Amino acid sequence: MINYPNKKQTFKKKTENHSNRGMSFENMINETNEFYLSNDIAIIHKKPIPIQIVKVDYPSRSGAVIKEAYYKVPSTTDYNGIYKGKHLDFEAKETINKTSFPLSNIHSHQIDHLISIENHGGISFVLIFFKVHDEIYLLETKYLKDFVKRSISGRKSITYDEIKEYGYIVKEGYAPRIEYLKVVDKIIKKG
Numbered sequence: 630m631i632n633y634p635n636k637k638q639t640f641k642k643k644t645e646n647h648s649n650r651g652m653s654f655e656n657m658i659n660e661t662n663e664f665y666l667s668n669d670i671a672i673i674h675k676k677p678i679p680i681q682i683v684k685v686d687y688p689s690r691s692g693a694v695i696k697e698a699y700y701k702v703p704s705t706t707d708y709n710g711i712y713k714g715k716h717l718d719f720e721a722k723e724t725i726n727k728t729s730f731p732l733s734n735i736h737s738h739q740i741d742h743l744i745s746i747e748n749h750g751g752i753s754f755v756l757i758f759f760k761v762h763d764e765i766y767l768l769e770t771k772y773l774k775d776f777v778k779r780s781i782s783g784r785k786s787i788t789y790d791e792i793k794e795y796g797y798i799v800k801e802g803y804a805p806r807i808e809y810l811k812v813v814d815k816i817i818k819k820g
Contacts, residue, residue: 654723654758658708661805665712671810673710673717705742706753712813716751718743723758729786730757732777740777743770752816756799756809757792766796767812 655675665671684697706720720743722734735755746753753770768787772795776787797812 655707655721657801657806658721658756661807661809662708662710664805665810671710671712671717673708673712675708676704676706678704704739706739712752712810713817715813715817716746716749717813718746718751718753719756721756721758723760725760726786727759727761727789729788730759730792731786732780733785735773740773744774747771752813754816756807757796759789759792762789765799765801765807765809766792767799767809768792768796769816772796 659675662671662673662675665673680698682695682698684695686694686696688694706718708721709716709718711717720735720739722730724730724734743753743755747770755768755770755773757766757768758764759766776791780786797815799812800808802808
């Protein structure tokens with residue numbers, strides 16, 4: 630609340646709250662993808678996760694509540710689509726760790742899927758949001774594979790410095806919110 634001397638008017642200062650930002654990371658990606666779609670730049674969608682509903686309570690006619698459900702099959706990655714004739718597939722993750730990204734945050738079947746996309750000529754990657762640093766990085770699957778191989782006999786995470794070295798910082802903007810296709814353009818250009 631800001632009070633001005635000799636003035637009756639007060640207002641609450643709007644502050645940016647980063648505490649809920651991680652919860653909105655997915656929303657930011659979804660807004661970005663909506664921008665890309667509505668501007669005919671790319672077609673990228675969040676994949677639905679198929680579930681088997683087991684128990685539903687009906688407290689009111691319009692208020693059904695799912696009480697028990699199970700995943701039918703393990704999901705692959707969060708997002709896929711097409712951009713400039715290339716198939717895109719990526720996983721979005723976040724961490725509160727300031728020094729590393731634990732590889733346990735990505736399931737082995739998701740890594741296998743990303744590798745398969747890359748092997749078939751698609752572009753696959755992980756978007757990693759470091760909440761503490763307030764930074765988003767795009768890490769290509771080709772580097773993720775190396776870190777996964779290393780984890781078999783050694784370190785089970787990717788250091789923040791390694792992500793800074795091998796990944797791309799993804800800038801945030803207004804429209805689009807997360808400018809990850811600018812990084813994808815660099816990847817396409819590298820060939």
